[in-house]
Amino acid sequence: MSTVSTVTTTTRPPSGTDGGGRTVDPAKMFNRLCATCMTLFALIWLVPFVWAIATSLRSDGAITEHPTSLFAGGWSLHAYRYAWDNYPIGSWYLNSLVISALSVVFTVVLCSMAAFALVFLRFRGRAAILALVTAGLMLPSEALVLPQFIEYRSLHLLGTYWALVLPYAVAPVSVFVFHAFFRGIPMPLIEAARIDGASWWRVYATVAMPMCRPAAATVAILTFITSWNAFLWPLLVLNQTKAQTIPVGLSSLVSPSNIQYAEVMASSVLGFLPLVAVFLVFQRQIVQGIATTGIR
Amino acid sequence: MTTVASTRPASTPSRPAALDHRTPSSERRAGLLLSAPFVLVYLVFVIGPLLIGVVVSLFNTTTVKSGLGEWVGLSNYTKVCADPLFWQAMWHSVLFTLFTTPPLVVLALVFAVLAARIRRGRVFYRIAFFAPYVVPSSVVALIFLWIYTPQVGLAPKFFHAVGLPVPDFIGSTSGGWTAVVLMTLWWTFGFNFVLYTAAIQDVPSDVYEAAAIDGAGPWQQIRFITVPLLGRTTSLVLILQILASLKVFDQIYLLLGGGPDQSTRPVIEYIYDTGFTSYRGGYGAAATLIYFAVIVAISAVWYGLRRWRATRAAA
Numbered sequence: 001m002s003t004v005s006t007v008t009t010t011t012r013p014p015s016g017t018d019g020g021g022r023t024v025d026p027a028k029m030f031n032r033l034c035a036t037c038m039t040l041f042a043l044i045w046l047v048p049f050v051w052a053i054a055t056s057l058r059s060d061g062a063i064t065e066h067p068t069s070l071f072a073g074g075w076s077l078h079a080y081r082y083a084w085d086n087y088p089i090g091s092w093y094l095n096s097l098v099i100s101a102l103s104v105v106f107t108v109v110l111c112s113m114a115a116f117a118l119v120f121l122r123f124r125g126r127a128a129i130l131a132l133v134t135a136g137l138m139l140p141s142e143a144l145v146l147p148q149f150i151e152y153r154s155l156h157l158l159g160t161y162w163a164l165v166l167p168y169a170v171a172p173v174s175v176f177v178f179h180a181f182f183r184g185i186p187m188p189l190i191e192a193a194r195i196d197g198a199s200w201w202r203v204y205a206t207v208a209m210p211m212c213r214p215a216a217a218t219v220a221i222l223t224f225i226t227s228w229n230a231f232l233w234p235l236l237v238l239n240q241t242k243a244q245t246i247p248v249g250l251s252s253l254v255s256p257s258n259i260q261y262a263e264v265m266a267s268s269v270l271g272f273l274p275l276v277a278v279f280l281v282f283q284r285q286i287v288q289g290i291a292t293t294g295i296r
Numbered sequence: 297m298t299t300v301a302s303t304r305p306a307s308t309p310s311r312p313a314a315l316d317h318r319t320p321s322s323e324r325r326a327g328l329l330l331s332a333p334f335v336l337v338y339l340v341f342v343i344g345p346l347l348i349g350v351v352v353s354l355f356n357t358t359t360v361k362s363g364l365g366e367w368v369g370l371s372n373y374t375k376v377c378a379d380p381l382f383w384q385a386m387w388h389s390v391l392f393t394l395f396t397t398p399p400l401v402v403l404a405l406v407f408a409v410l411a412a413r414i415r416r417g418r419v420f421y422r423i424a425f426f427a428p429y430v431v432p433s434s435v436v437a438l439i440f441l442w443i444y445t446p447q448v449g450l451a452p453k454f455f456h457a458v459g460l461p462v463p464d465f466i467g468s469t470s471g472g473w474t475a476v477v478l479m480t481l482w483w484t485f486g487f488n489f490v491l492y493t494a495a496i497q498d499v500p501s502d503v504y505e506a507a508a509i510d511g512a513g514p515w516q517q518i519r520f521i522t523v524p525l526l527g528r529t530t531s532l533v534l535i536l537q538i539l540a541s542l543k544v545f546d547q548i549y550l551l552l553g554g555g556p557d558q559s560t561r562p563v564i565e566y567i568y569d570t571g572f573t574s575y576r577g578g579y580g581a582a583a584t585l586i587y588f589a590v591i592v593a594i595s596a597v598w599y600g601l602r603r604w605r606a607t608r609a610a611a
Contacts (some may be wrong), residue, residue, distance in 0.1 A: 027513060028412075031414060034410040037419055038414060040378070044423070045424045048439050053443070058608070067449070093487065107318070110337060111329065114331045121327035122324065123326075126331075132335075132343075133338075136338070138595045143587055143588050143591060144346060144584060145564075145567075146359075146572075146577065146584050147584060148345040150352055150581075151341075151345050156566045166341045170338040194315065200326030232546065232568075236403055251437070254441060254550050255441075259449075265442060268439050275432070291491060
């Protein structure tokens with residue numbers, strides 16, 4: 001603060017703020033410039049989405065003839081029918097949905113239980129678990145796919161939903177989200193429930209969990225997105241085409257020699273629509289969740 | 297004891313701090329039972345792969361059949377260290393980090409600072425910048441491959457219209473890097489933007505009001521208030537970005553396949569190739585652990601520096 005005031009008084013522009021009514025306010029001008037720049041960049045950021053959707057509605061012939069004129073050749077949904085009929089997009093959706101839903105359920109249950117115990121209960125090994133989870137935040141577990149693969153193969157879990165649910169079900173970050181939230185619950189509330197004769201399980205299930213719905217929502221949404229978008233691990237684990245998830249299944253279409261532009265873009269639109277829809281509905285929670293888990 | 301505790305407001309002393317012999321056994325049992333499922337799954341499926349990696353790296357295990365194979369001691373490690381392809385792959389990961397970290401951190405800071413000055417349209421910026429982040433990597437690759445297509449794609453048309461030489465986005469090494477970096481910028485930019493935006497919102501508005509009364513213009517407010525107060529956030533964004541960039545796989549694998557001629561292959565793809573194309577499990581595990589140690593070392597150094605700074609600031 002002190003540096004701010006000294007610096008600004010010495011470098012104060014001669015016109016100052018007193019003439020704001022007569023001339024154009026420089027601060028306002030600056031803000032207007034910001035708004036223009038930002039809007040421009042935001043529109044640029046939307047171009048790939050728009051381009052993909054526009055391409056998916058055209059015909060391949062018209063695309064190669066007039067690549068940049070979006071309306072040449074007319075629009076149709078033909079490419080979507082082709083993509084749906086030729087690739088098992090339906091089963092990919094189903095797999096992604098089942099895997100993400102299971103991951104969400106397991107993550108919320110396991111991580112909230114552990115966080116509840118860490119915050120409210122005294123037991124042997126509590127400090128060790130806390131240290132383990134903190135260390136887990138720094139472990140780059142994605143780097144360990146090879147030994148992970150060897151372990152899952154020896155446990156005969158390859159090709160099963162479990163192989164894709166278990167690694168995401170115990171994210172240390174999720175424990176910390178619940179941990180931070182439970183710490184905000186007043187201890188007397190928990191003790192009052194105990195005096196009323198509730199078991200610890202009941203306190204967890206009927207007192208603590210209903211109160212931490214925002215934390216559960218954050219964890220659920222972020223786990224859903226991470227699990228839905230996972231690529232390398234599902235690529236290794238799922239080798240049957242029909243058993244694949246949306247990202248892995250669609251990756252088989254990535255090839256520079258694939259010139260069915262409209263069909264490929266229709267598949268990409270089908271690939272990003274569900275998640276963009278989830279994002280648009282929950283954008284406030286998602287962004288807040290990212291901010292809190294990242295900044296902590 | 298409980299009545300005393302319940303009459304006073306929630307504070308740290310009422311939290312269970314340490315285990316003492318008065319702790320009722322029901323509480324101890326509940327603690328163990330509630331944390332057991334998490335701990336079990338965590339140990340088996342998160343710590344497990346690490347330990348298995350250490351063991352397997354000492355044998356010439358293959359990934360096609362089960363069993364450890366023959367004990368080979370540390371020879372996997374010496375072979376990995378002597379393999380120029382491994383160090384090339386490491387260098388490609390580092391190169392990718394050097395290409396992506398500065399723009400992703402600096403642009404995110406600039407955009408977040410500018411966006412904070414605008415009252416209307418914040419939701420629009422958030423949606424525009426963050427939406428790509430929730431799209432799966434293979435879909436991003438599909439869209440960008442189409443944008444980069446020679447002759448008919450959007451990017452060659454744009455480069456041509458602006459008068460720049462059109463790089464061979466998929467067929468050449470420098471064009472490949474350009475393609476991957478631009479795609480990554482579009483895909484992950486929103487994450488850093490959101491982190492910075494949240495940090496800026498934490499700066500109390502009366503600081504700006506006081507500065508405005510002192511006559512600070514918008515540029516001075518940004519230069520002397522916002523940016524200095526974002527120091528901690530920048531350090532966090534920087535390390536998260538470095539770690540994320542060093543773990544690059546999806547973009548390069550999908551768009552370029554590590555090519556042309558393995559000239560962009562990152563280290564995770566090297567591990568993938570040795571483990572799942574050449575089936576050399578033990579060798580791949582040794583490479584994994586060397587790479588793993590590098591990542592852990594970087595985060596440990598960052599964590600240590602942060603601690604050291606915090607204690608110095610407190611002293």
